[in-house]
Amino acid sequence: MAYIAGVTTADFLSGFVHWFADTWGSVDMPVIGKNFLRPFREHHIDPTSITRHDFVETNGDNLCLTIPLSVFLTAKLLTQENQFSDGGFQVYFLLVLTIFVAFTNQIHKWSHTYFGLPAWVRFLQDAHLILPRQHHRIHHVSPHETYYCITAGWLNWPLEKIGFWKVLEGCISSVFGCVPRNDDFKWIKAQY
Numbered sequence: 001m002a003y004i005a006g007v008t009t010a011d012f013l014s015g016f017v018h019w020f021a022d023t024w025g026s027v028d029m030p031v032i033g034k035n036f037l038r039p040f041r042e043h044h045i046d047p048t049s050i051t052r053h054d055f056v057e058t059n060g061d062n063l064c065l066t067i068p069l070s071v072f073l074t075a076k077l078l079t080q081e082n083q084f085s086d087g088g089f090q091v092y093f094l095l096v097l098t099i100f101v102a103f104t105n106q107i108h109k110w111s112h113t114y115f116g117l118p119a120w121v122r123f124l125q126d127a128h129l130i131l132p133r134q135h136h137r138i139h140h141v142s143p144h145e146t147y148y149c150i151t152a153g154w155l156n157w158p159l160e161k162i163g164f165w166k167v168l169e170g171c172i173s174s175v176f177g178c179v180p181r182n183d184d185f186k187w188i189k190a191q192y
């Protein structure tokens, strides 16, 4: 149960961050434009470039992000001597969440890798324990407005079914008056 909750939370976070980066703002924005928004949008134009990134380039950012959680978990494990009032749910949940957040980009990279994947990775993909390749291809159909979750992809179908991203975009548009994916056309044109 803690495993399912952990993976699902990581999946949702990956979807939310990805959706945000794909949908709002401009690559010309200071700091986040170049460092955060641009890699997501470049990935739509050249999806296989991710497969040429090495381990550090692929996973560095997310690994750094999970350092505080890892420190917290280690401290908790060391101080509690495995006596958990909730049967360890919280620790297992956070552990699974940390691992899946840390390696989301690695999993995403594997979903774009068609040659030379280890058999155990293929097995995890085929069992849909991590993002399967065919599944992620749905996001890569322009205009890239669905199937944002890239950890396990478990939430993609249900979120699409309830129109989650569209409703969220509608709310944000009506409150802030901004148009989703406004920057895409302009930016793609500038690339060529």
Ligand SMILES: [Zn+2]
Binding pocket: 018, 022, 040, 044, 139, 144
């Ligand atoms: Zn995307």
Ligand SMILES: [Zn+2]
Binding pocket: 043, 047, 108, 112, 136, 140
């Ligand atoms: Zn992708």
